[in-house]
Every structure is written in structure tokens, then in C-alpha cells.
Amino acid sequence: MLGGVAKALFGSSNDRYVKSVMKIVQKINALEPEISAMTDERLTQQTQLFRDRLTAGETLDDILPEAFATVREASKRVMGMRHFDVQMVGGIVLHRGEIAEMRTGEGKTLTETLACYLNALEGKGVHVVTVNDYLARRDAEWMGRIYGFLGLTTGVVVPNVSEHERRAAYECDITYATNNELGFDYLRDNMKYERAQMVQRPFNFAIVDEVDSILVDEARTPLIISGPTDDKSELYMQVHAVVLQLDDGDYEKDEKSRNVTLTEDGTEKAERLLESAGLLTGSNLYDYENTLVVHHLDQALKANVMFKRDIDYIVKDGKVIIIDEFTGRMMDGRRWSNGLHQAVEAKEGVQIEPENQTLATITFQNYFRMYPKLSGMTGTAATEAGEFFEIYKLNVVEIPTNLPVQRIDEDDQFYKNTQDKFGAIAKTIKEANDRGQPVLVGTVSIEKSELLSEFLEKEGVKHSVLNARFHESEAHIVAQAGRFGSVTIATNMAGRGTDIQLGGNYEFRLEDEIGDMPEGPERDAAVAALKAEIAAEKAKVIDAGGLFVLATERHESRRIDNQLRGRSGRQGDPGLSRFYLSLDDDLLRIFGSETLFSRMMNSSLEDGEAIGGKWLSKAIETAQKKVEARNYDIRKQLVEYDNVMNDQRKVIYDQRSDIMDAEAVDDIIEDMRNDTVNMLVGDHCPVGTYPEQWDIDGLKQKCAEVLGLAPDIDSWLQEEAIEPEIIESRLAEMATAKFAAKGVELDETVWRQVEKSILLQTLDHHWKEHLSTLDALRQVIYLRAYAQKNPINEYKQEAFGLFERMLAAIREGVTKTIATNEFRAEQEFTPPELPELPDFLTTHIDPFTGEDDSDDVDGGSLGLVTTRAVRQxxxxxxxxxxxxxxxxxxxxxxxxxxxxxxxxxxxxx
Incomplete structure (x- = not known):
């Protein structure tokens, strides 16, 4: 209560923060007369003046008011748009590394130019991250006019551009790119063998557009670069045969999470079956050595118990083809990961295709946390403010609207079943359409969009159906969703980032209707006529009530509902929003089916009857909060596991960078050689034991195998006071002499390249194998919970042990390769070429559609044209x-x- 009184008297903390920022905006406004009086040439020269001041020791905050005033004036001259004061507030928030929550239609794209320009003055590069390649190209071209006027360069990174073009784009002052391209370029750069091949430069500052979509929604799935592995068909068939011998009582299944877990009796039975098949090492299924077998057993169980033929997949022409659960369509070419697809192929008795092995992977959470300064913009971030701060350390600042919001948000309408609901929706849309009110209908899936389309066809309502797959064409349609009498059905992501203006979007109509007309009096007259037509149509739409946003059900997250609502009522326009719900909706069916509210509605609602009210909306919000909490747990768990790998990834990538930058790597190889000798002696001649207890035969065998040496250790043992340290010292001297002799045989430059090549290739080989082992470990580590152990802590311990083993394997591998291979100086000896990157697959699964949205099926080449990419x-x-x-x-x-x-x-x- 006291908090409410204080808030009423002094405003919320957000209000006070915005009020403090407005003092800086007043300084910017005070500079406007002076800046406006400058010539174009003098305004352009401001950029160099600012850079000189930064070099002289001033900070970005010192020059902020003048820099923002300069951008505002440039925008007025180049774009004909003047930044509102609230956009100035947004620009300051972005510059400070926070999230600016700005309502739809408030001009986020123009707001970003302020922080972009200011931070680009340092010359370290600014990245603007968008949700799709259409928006990256559009915004780079659109806002690039302001940057170009002020003397800054703008680049854009989209699928299907060459490495040369990518490198040039990253060298620009400001680079527009999609989140996928940035992440994949980072991973690919760390698979290359020369610094000159890398395209990105060190991270500096990023602004994430639609930050909630990228850092929350899409962060549910990691970016993965994979390549084919060795054929393991026989192993899949053997494990499948074991699973067929298990009964229903041997496992428990959880349909909600699609998991199958062996019972205690089932585990013992599986151990006996695997032992008899020769697949088990020792007698315990969950020993470290059996990690891979457990992983395959887990996937085979899922394939046989949870995945049904003709529901989850079909078998066609000897291939297992996935069926999209949202649309019911075949997804030819897509494969389940982690060996699940191979397990289903073994189940169906078709040819087992080789499994793809992870070569590099990263989560968006860990990728974006590498930027020293990160900020973002969206219309809806407040509901996820806790997550933004906990994971990214980003504060959310709500920016007030330029004009008061006039939209009316009505209570939800509730129906008993889908048929009744869609029938009522179709009638409502028909009524709105008859009076000319534009309607934007939001659906949660393509399937629901097509179902509603059938209802509207029966009513004779003309409409457009969009599904967030063809970003550019859909942007043109969504932009005109505010025209008189239009009806547009869209899934939640379709056309996002496009401004819906009442009467039609002027820029898009200009491009679509007059774009090809040559300059001259005719074009001028056509432009004037178009502006007059849009103004007249806007007046008609306002009279009809503005844009009507109608949602066919609640989404998993309240934030996505708010995104949809926010499409209406931009810049003080009138508008209306209403949600239609039923007990058949996925949200209520899965997460609200056991509630008192649900049982009551089922028994008391008649067919075709509707109810609404605030208490109903509260009940729905409760179900949404359950899903939000569940999805947050998924993302948080993803981050916790990836944090373990992230620490290891940094070590390996830093090591690779040091190797690539080094003129010579002989000191690294010397350390590895000495560590390997130390390990060999330590394993066979443990400290604190007697010489007669030492495994001398084993040591001699390993010396021959790893070091290429045949030391006379037997004669050394005849000496008095022989210690492991003495043996170690002598072996190290012999190995050093052998390595030195090898280097003398070749030209020094050639030998350095040989060493570097061996070092990088060995490092990459073992890192790839390590990722594969961690993948398998992660699939089964949750079973430790049955032993009252924390799976994440167990994963950390196991992963650390595996990493230590990998480092030892790398040291031994490098030492063995150099020691046992012959390098002869022939007449025309050319340095060995470092291998090219393989043709690998890039994968990022869209959490909403289940489809791969990486837009790059051949990441090694960076150049294969896909159906959605445009050749540059x-x-x-x-x-x-x-x-x-x-x-x-x-x-x-x-x-x-x-x-x-x-x-x-x-x-x-």
C-alpha cells in the first residue's frame, strides 16, 4: 500500500529514470538552432570533429548531445523525418547498454541511428541485429542514407554472400546482420586456419532489434555447425534389437516432454541384454565408458515408444520423412538430431543415413554476452525483464509514447470448442469488413490460419494469409493491413518490423505503385495523388474505428499477445483488440485442463455460447505464466549447460587464435612434448613406488609408439638411486634432440608451417570428438537425478574430466605426429596446405515452426543459393x-x- 502511495506521488522508478534522461534531451534540443544553420558540408564535417575530440580524450557521453543533434538534423535533410523527443530518450537508453521498450509505430528503426552513429565514431564497429535478412537489407539501405551523409560506411551481412563481401561488411562502421549470420560467422571464423581468412573483427557494441524475439524466443535453440560422421549403422541396429526385447513395465514415458526413462528393473534388464550383445563395457550401464551406448539406447527407446508412424513421420521411397506437427506437411530434407533420426530408420528397417556430428555450437545467450556493450529495442520486454537482467545484465526501460494510446483492449471472448469459436470469429470479421474496418487476425500456427481462411471463404470475405516464411513479400502485404476493408491473417512473426499505417503505408505503396516511373512532372503528380488518396482513406478508416486486431487464441507468452495488440493504435490512432478462446486451444488443453475453471466451463457452456470478463482473462494469464516459467526453465537450463562448454570453447578458441597469430609455435610444441613425457613416465613409473613395481615394458612400448624412441631403460635401472625424474629428464632430452634433428632437415619457414598445421589440425580433431562426447553425455546426465544428484553439477564434473583428457590427447597427438612422421627435404618441397573448411550444415531450429531457419545449407561454401536467399x-x-x-x-x-x-x-x- 505504501509503495502504491509513493508511486502515485513520485512516479515509478522507470518514470524517474526517463525524467532524468529528458534533461539531456533538453540540451540536445537547445543545440538544434545552431546545428540547423550549418551547411551540408559543415554538417558532414562534424563526424571528423567528433573523432578528433575522442582522440583528444573526451568520452562518448561528453559528445552525446552534439552527436545526437547532428543525426537529427541529418535525418531531417536526408529522410524528411525529425526524431521525436521520446526517440532521443530511446537513443540514450540504447547508448547506455539497456533495452528500450518502445510501442509499435514509435519509430525504433530511426531511434537506433542515434546510438549507432555515436558509438561508430570510435571506429571499432557497431552491429545492428535483425530477425530476418529482409529487415537487415531494408534497414541498412534505409538508415544507411543518414550514415552515408555523415561520412560513415554501412555494410550488410545476409545469407549467400561471399567471404570477401562478408569481410568488407564487417569492416564497415555500422553492420546490419541477422542473429543467425553473426553467430555462424563467429563459429566459422574459429574453424579457419589463418587469421586473414576470418571475417569478423573484435566485438564492440551491438543493438538487437526485436530483442525479445532474438534473445528470448530464438534463444531456446542453439546454433549448430555439423558435418557427417563415420557410419554407425550396425550399432543402431544392435541397440534397436535390445529395445525390442523390453516390455512396457521396463520404462516410464512422459508424453508432455516426449521422454522415456528406464525403470530400475528395466535398467538391469537392459544391462544384461547389452552385455550379451557385446555392447557394454563392464557391468554398469552408467559407467563413463558406456556414455555413448546409453545415448543410443535412450534415442532408440524414444523412437520406438514416443514416435508413431504416419503421425510423427512417414516412410516414403525407403526414407523416413518428418511430418510437421503444426501443419501436417512433409518436411523432406529435415532430420532429427542427436541420432534420433537414425534410431527411427533402424526401427523402420530402412537404410540408415550417416549421423551429422557437431563441429561447433553456441547459444545466443553466450554469443551476445561476448559484446562488451549490448542493447536492444522491442515493443514488448517488460514481462521478461527479470530474464533479461539475470542472463544478459540488461535493464528494461519503458519509453513513453509520443502521443497517448487510443486503442481499446476488450475482454477475451470464450467459447466451448474450436468450431464455435471460428464461426464467431468469421462473423465478427464479416461485420467489420462490411463497415470497411481493417482487420489483422493473429494465429499461433499455419494450420489455424488455413482453418480460419476456410471459414472466411464461406462468409465471402476477401483476405490474405501469411505465415512468416517469405519475409519480403509479407512485409509488403502487412504494411497495407491498415487499408480500408482489408483482412489479413498472419502467424505471430509474419511481417514483424513493418509499420502498419491507417490508409496504407506510404513508402511501400510508393515502391509498389510508382517505383518504376521516371523522375519528372508525371511522377510528381502521381506522388501527390497517392498522398492525397492515403490521407482520404486514413480518414475513412478512422471513422470505421481504426485497425481491429483479432487473435484466434492466446499465445504461450503474454509478451507475444502484447506484440499483436501493439500493431493497432500507433501514434495516437484509434484501434481495437480482442482475443477469442476455447477449451480446445493448446494453451488451455495442455496447461489448464485440470483447473476448476476448465471443468466448470466444460459443464456450463452451451454450444455456440460465449462468455467474457476480467476473471476469465486472469485465469488465462495463470496458464500463460505456467508456460512462460516452463520456457524460461528450458532457456536457463540451456545456458547452464552451455556455460560449461563455453568456458572450454573460450580456451580452445583463444589457443587457436594464439597459434594463428604466432610466427612460430615451437615453444608450444616443446611444452606439449615435455608434458607428454611427464605423463608417460608418471603412468608407468608412479612416484613413491619401487623400480621393481614399474611397468618398464609398457613404458618402452609407449616411447616407441608416441616418441619414436627406443631408450635403453633396462641399463638405466642398473644405476643406483634411479628415480622417475631422472628417467623423465633423459627421455625429454632424447625427444628434444629428435625433434631438433627433424627441423634441421627442412627450411625454417617450411618447418614452422608444418608445426602450425599439425597443431591446428590435431586441436580441431580432438575438439570435434570432445563436442560429440559432450552431446552424448548431456542426453543421459539427467538420469543422475534418480541417485539424488544434481545433473548440472554432475555434468560440470564429467565435462571437466573429459576436457582434461582431451587436452592430454592433443598434447600426445601433436607429439606423436611430429615424432613418428618423416619430413624429407626433396628438390621442390612445398609447405603443406592447411585443409579447407569442409562443406558442413548450419542449423538453427525455429522454436515456433520447428524448421531450420539458418538460411544456409552449405556453411563451408557460404554460397549456395536457397529458395529464400537472393544472390548478391x-x-x-x-x-x-x-x-x-x-x-x-x-x-x-x-x-x-x-x-x-x-x-x-x-x-x-
């Missing part, structure tokens, strides 16, 4: 003029000069 270099004409030339390899740059590899340019035609 001219396509080859007239076939392949270089065909048959033996000097051109598939992975060489194409001789035509496009910047793409030959196999993805002329070699692909």
Missing part, C-alpha cells in the same frame, strides 16, 4: 567456360572473379 553476385551466363580445366579445384575461388568458390559459381552450372 551476377549469375554465370552461358554454362561453364572453365569445365575440364584440371588446374581449377572445386574449392578454389572461381576464375570469373565473383568472389564465390568455383563449385558454387561457374562450377555449379
Amino acid at each position: 553476385t551476377p549469375a554465370p551466363q552461358g554454362g561453364d567456360p572453365f569445365a575440364g580445366n584440371p588446374d581449377i579445384r572445386r574449392n578454389d575461388p572461381c576464375p570469373c572473379g565473383s568472389g564465390d568458390k568455383y563449385k558454387h559459381c561457374h562450377g555449379a552450372y
